[in-house]
Amino acid sequence: MKPRPHRHRELAQRLRRDARLRPGEVEEYLGANPEVWTALAEASPHDAADILESVSPDTAGALLSPLNRGQRAPILEELRDELAAEFLEELPLGEAASVLEEMAATEAVDILENMETETVEAVIDLMAEPAGSEVSRLFHYPSDTAGGLMTTEVAVLPIGLSAGEAIERIRNIREMVDDLTYVYVTDDFGVLRGVLSFRDLVFVRPSVGLDEAMEASPVAVHTLADREEVSELMQRYRLMGLPVVDDLGHLQGMVTYDEVIDAVQAEASEDFATSVGAGAEETIYTAVLSSVRMRLPWLTLNLLLAMVVAFVVERQTGIISAEPVLAALMPVVALLGGNGGVQSLAVVIRSMAAGDLPRARIWEVLRRQVSIGLLNGAFLAVAAMGLTVALLSLGVFSSNYGAAQVAPVVGVAALANLTIATLAGAGIPMVLRRMGFDPALASSIFLTLITDVVGFGGFLMVAAALL
């Protein structure tokens, strides 16, 4: 994590921006000026990767092919894993293996996870040692566990050293260490015994032993700990790196802060997708059939719940025959409730994801959301009644019973639906959590059942009572 060189940075950044806005022009420019591209690829692999992601897949392939493996590896590390995998799959196996050898093992594994299983095995077999066995070992950890996230390029020192000796050792291995914020101390068996920050190590007296300078029994996670636990611990203790150990406490690696950023981002944005029954891991690059497989079960549930709504409405079609304008007004009440409810759903799910909703405050939160629903409901009920009266008086809508009769039906139902919906939006994720599910899971689908039953069925009941 060194500061980046600034040569080429300005040109690189301009090209990167242009590639997003006018990919065609940039493709042409780089095609005509291959030396600019090579220099940029060398100096600023991050920007080069961004450019490759912006241009068409064919151009991306054409830009990558003239580079040698030492130039390709850092760019592929920065590229979105799916795209890097696509590119490697088009290379001969041996060439793919030699590019992967140049990468940090964790990055190589992330890319391999997006390739066909048979290709993966063949490629790993062709990789030179020690990269091959390192990648093969890491490949077996699921990608959302500490083992799948960790880097193995860590500063590890035996407990017997003095601080001065430790610094000398680090001087020799420092090029192989990914992140030197922390230095881990292990015993003869490789068991993690302590940690100290590199900063403290530098400023301690050189004669002090590591066992004395270190913090004993540091916070650590098991290789199979899940991503959420890892990011929670690092955020709580504001750590820049978290050591990963096996069953017996042997140090296996370290999760660095940038993996946590990715984890936090993925988790914060997956709630939105989960709440509507899209795939938690689904992106715009997910294969069409995988997307269909992830979404269809929830849409099918949605269909079944929708039939419940249909059933409720079907019982009350009599009042619609008597006053057909009700058929036009019932979607209004349902829509308002649906949107009001999903607003509180979104706010509550966010707060839960950030760990901000302890049980002691559940009633307070529900009370607040009901107040919000009542206040919004009151305003919207009045506005909806006003609009109904206006549309009926202007003759845009026609009514058998007259505006004075129909408008209150809309008002009462809108107020009721908004209040119930806002409460349900807050309550559904709480109930899901209580039942041991992800609070976001299909919550929006369950919510629309309630808002539509009340919005359609409740509305017609109010109509039957008032007309």
Next chain:
Amino acid sequence: MKPRPHRHRELAQRLRRDARLRPGEVEEYLGANPEVWTALAEASPHDAADILESVSPDTAGALLSPLNRGQRAPILEELRDELAAEFLEELPLGEAASVLEEMAATEAVDILENMETETVEAVIDLMAEPAGSEVSRLFHYPSDTAGGLMTTEVAVLPIGLSAGEAIERIRNIREMVDDLTYVYVTDDFGVLRGVLSFRDLVFVRPSVGLDEAMEASPVAVHTLADREEVSELMQRYRLMGLPVVDDLGHLQGMVTYDEVIDAVQAEASEDFATSVGAGAEETIYTAVLSSVRMRLPWLTLNLLLAMVVAFVVERQTGIISAEPVLAALMPVVALLGGNGGVQSLAVVIRSMAAGDLPRARIWEVLRRQVSIGLLNGAFLAVAAMGLTVALLSLGVFSSNYGAAQVAPVVGVAALANLTIATLAGAGIPMVLRRMGFDPALASSIFLTLITDVVGFGGFLMVAAALL
């Protein structure tokens, strides 16, 4: 960012967990064992803060009051800002000022931003120097800009030093530096001239000058750069800290990686809230009237759009009078479209937020989403027709035209609505971005307009054509 001490950690973690599940018991236990609480507060302010957030506000107040300001400050730094502000507002002004003096200036400012304006001014006036003027200076930067996020406790050295001299300087100031990953180098005027990692500084020959060892013209942002730019730069270049400069290039501070984690989390989860017209910054702790103010304008828009849906349906009530079961079935088609559409909306907005949707791939993405919509639509159309036939044959629903006539109406409309909805869900955020808006902005509200117009109006049109 030192590794945390492990004493009390286990007890602290157990209490923290228990406080979430059984706050009452923990309140009682800590009330009866004040010495445990004091020891825990001292040793593990993070866990203490978590416990305070889990128990009732009254208990939290009671637990904080016996602590001295040196014990309170680190806990309040870790506490959610709104709660820390609430607590400080109940203290006498002078006492609040003295607690804030003990905190890092950035943290103090974050808390002050949640307090009443008059209280803030009075409290800052009472703070001792230099803390008071530091806080007052930082308070003027908006909280979502680089200036609002930065820490001022940075390692800064004059460009004339040698590496050896630099390390000696740092030895003396290291307790005042928040994060020593990077050392910044400035000229006589305080203008940022370079950066080097502390790690490189340690291993370079002591006689080398900083001007030679440093990376010149490092990546930096202006004090008023927004949070999104800051986190994008830090992620792209994998920096653990980003220097912040004023108009003339004077170094003002540094944004550390943990602020970026918070920023990334806030931004990733705000899309969900924004898409339904809840407040981007809204949490369960937002004041009720503020929540109402944030949500009501979008609900009002929603009401107006709903009236468009009503208008479309009102034109076609004739067919409902002829076949009342259509009134019951139309919500089914609308619901399926609404949910199918919001699935692709969520996936596309997520990918946009992660910077994964370049213009060159827009058509590809739209094509994929249409394919998903068609496949899901075909399956659901068949399922919906089957259910309609079953419910009509079983006599649960009754029909004037018969199942063979009504079921195809449901099937055709469901297929059409799902396909159009899935396309619209992907297209709306793209259009919003193109128009210069946040792609998430009220996108779900616009989407339901489309899915309901097609789901209700389109359904009735299909019915009129086929029956």
